[in-house]
Amino acid sequence: MSVFAAPFAALGALLAHCADVLEPLFGGSAxxxxxxxxxxxxxxxxHPLARSTARGERVRAELAPRLADGRCSSACARRGVRWRSGPVRRRGDRALADPVGPSAVMARSRTPGPGAGAEG
Known part of the structure; x- marks a missing residue:
């Protein structure tokens, strides 16, 4: 016997009862x-779940530019990133602040300098 046998039997009984109720109105297509x-x-x-999902997506879309610019301190705190108040680099039209922390130091140490790789 399948795991789904009992739920489908109950669903079948519910649909049969509903069809019996609707038979005077719809006849053979009840x-x-x-x-x-x-x-x-x-x-x-x-429907209420779909509405709350849409509301959450709308709020997320409104916060996305602030998160991308690094101005939302609570999101930075959740990610464990500290932002310094020093100069801001510009890349394209978005402002990116330099993160401070062990991962940022490791990323900077792996980046080759201006003369790296040039044999002289």
């Missing part, structure tokens, strides 16, 4: 109407 009614009920039950 089963199809019951499936459509059931689908609409499920979608209505999930």
């Amino acid at each position: 089963t199809a109407a019951a499936i459509i009614v059931f689908t609409c009920c499920v979608r209505l039950a999930l």
Whole structure:
């Protein structure tokens, strides 16, 4: 016996009962109407979740430019990055501050200097 046997049996009984209720209105297509009614009920039950997801995406889209510029201190704190208040480098049209910390030092130590690789 499958794991899904009991849930599908209950779903079948629910759809059969709904089809019996809808038969005076829809006749032979009462089963199809019951499936459509059931689908609409499920979608209505999930609608609040979809609204909250859309609201969260809208807030994330509003905060994305601030996060990209490094102006949001709470996001920097969550990532464990400290930002110094020194000069800001410009790359394209976005301002990027130099991070300070062990990973930044390691990244700078691996970057070759201006004369690296040139044999003289």
